[in-house]
Structures are given as structure tokens and as C-alpha cells.
Amino acid sequence: AYRDVQPGDRYRLAYVPGRGTELALNDTPLVVISVADFARIYFAIWLGDRPADDGLRAALLAPPRS
Numbered sequence: 248a249y250r251d252v253q254p255g256d257r258y259r260l261a262y263v264p265g266r267g268t269e270l271a272l273n274d275t276p277l278v279v280i281s282v283a284d285f286a287r288i289y290f291a292i293w294l295g296d297r298p299a300d301d302g303l304r305a306a307l308l309a310p311p312r313s
Contacts, residue, residue, distance in 0.1 A: 248278035
């Protein structure tokens, strides 16, 4: 479902309860994966107990800066 991007394009990957995990490009949905465990497994790459990058995990979980 991934597509080529141009400068300024943005991908969004979000879990939507009752729907599944949605991949969107510039707010246009590209695919929804409705397998129940997909979001948990996929997001664990960055947010799980053993993330691919500890620093990125910390940054993603940090409170927003004012």
C-alpha cells in the first residue's frame, strides 16, 4: 500500500477501534488492516518492551513540548 512520496507528503498509521489499523497518505486512507493483533505487533516495533530504537521510543512517549 505504500506509494512514492513527494516533499511535504505525510504518512499516518493509526489504530481505529472497531475498524483496524489504517495507513493514510496526506489524510487519504490507503488500506485498513482489520486483523486484531496487527496494531499491537506493528507498533511494538517502536513502543514495545524491546523497541528497535530506545531513544525513538522515549521521544514518542514524551509529553508534548509547549
